[in-house]
Amino acid sequence: MNQYLAVTSNGMENLLVEELTKLGIENAKPVQAGVKFKATNEQIYRCCLWSRLASRFVRVLSEFTCNDDMDLYLSTSSINWVNQFHSSKRFVVDFNGTNREIRNSQYGAMKVKDGIVDCFEKKGLPRPNISKERPDIRVHVRLHKDKAILGVDMVGSGLHQRGYRPESGRAPLRETLAAAIIMRCGWDGHQPLLDPMCGSGTLLIEAAMMAANMAPGVKRKQWCFESLEDFEPDTWAEIKSEANVQARRGVKKVDAKFFGFDNDPKVLKVAQENARRAGVEELIEFAQ
Structure with missing residues (x-):
């Protein structure tokens, strides 16, 4: 160890x-x-x-x-x-x-x-x-x-960079903080979740990924630990494969509803694109 x-x-x-x-x-x-x-x-x-x-x-x-x-x-x-x-x-x-x-x-x-x-x-x-x-x-x-x-x-670029948000609105909410807010508020993963000022959708996307039991690093391409001398490629391949399977299955099992509203139509379009990249676009309804 x-x-x-x-x-x-x-x-x-x-x-x-x-x-x-x-x-x-x-x-x-x-x-x-x-x-x-x-x-x-x-x-x-x-x-x-x-x-x-x-x-x-x-x-x-x-x-x-x-x-x-x-x-x-x-x-x-x-x-x-x-x-x-x-x-x-x-x-x-x-x-x-x-x-x-x-x-x-x-x-x-x-x-x-x-x-x-x-x-x-x-x-x-x-x-x-x-x-x-x-x-x-x-x-x-x-x-x-x-x-x-x-x-x-072990990582490289910060883990808050999930790979789904190349763009964001003004004053973006960091993904790790969004996840902490959801955990702290006691949301059970089944109740409807509404964000009245959703911006680029980070809070809702993080919640949807939690509900689907989707690994936050599943979209990530590179990890520093892959360059270390004691890297175990077979172990990592198995862990990654399990996460990919879980991500595909988990989205289909989500029963919670997610709603995001914002006054800025351009930011809403960004939120929709972010949700698509995260693989949870079918779970979240965005509206002005």
């Missing part, structure tokens, strides 16, 4: 613990803007595909005291990165936070990058290349005061 951090919004931690528990995770512990837990590869693949509340999952490789850039470099270079990804993979460092000595996140990212490539070079291997546009691997660093968490992102 590996240690993981599920990243979420402040205030959603306990709700995420409940969700992860339902997905088979034991002893999940809430922390600020996240949840820590241990999982097998099969479990983390399932969490990535099925979590409606997490914005990303990070495999935690090190938690350490970081007073300055030397602490950051030494802690990074001490990790056996060769066990995580091949030198042919492109990577990027996502560095969040500062402290008294590391006052710039770009500088922090550079020191982490140096520690990673030096690890490969010390083992006589080629230096992996950096790619900010199309990385295979995303290295995640969270720094707060003198505490740092370092790991590899």
Whole structure:
């Protein structure tokens, strides 16, 4: 098993613990803007595909005291990165936070990058290349005061990007927050649901996907964990296949009615297109 951090919004931690528990995770512990837990590869693949509340999952490789850039470099270079990804993979460092000595996140990212490539070079291997546009691997660093968490992102782009909303109305509602609102309100998945100011339809689409028991990540094409050295393609293929079958069957079994209204006809058209891309257009009625 590996240690993981599920990243979420402040205030959603306990709700995420409940969700992860339902997905088979034991002893999940809430922390600020996240949840820590241990999982097998099969479990983390399932969490990535099925979590409606997490914005990303990070495999935690090190938690350490970081007073300055030397602490950051030494802690990074001490990790056996060769066990995580091949030198042919492109990577990027996502560095969040500062402290008294590391006052710039770009500088922090550079020191982490140096520690990673030096690890490969010390083992006589080629230096992996950096790619900010199309990385295979995303290295995640969270720094707060003198505490740092370092790991590899299992996801890539945020999990709120379900793949159904390339467009949105003004002030769009993030998908993970929409899912949290639905869970908090106590909706049972069978009662009619109405959104009088639906905008681009996010709230209703998320609710319809819940009612159909459709995995929120079912439309997603790429995952960072597919580029890791310990990736299990057969395990992932089985989990993904199960989710695809469930998505097709689930839509046909939904008995709830969904209604969305908005004054802007252009935004309503966007909402209809979003629902179509999500595969729930037959479940939602939009009107002005």
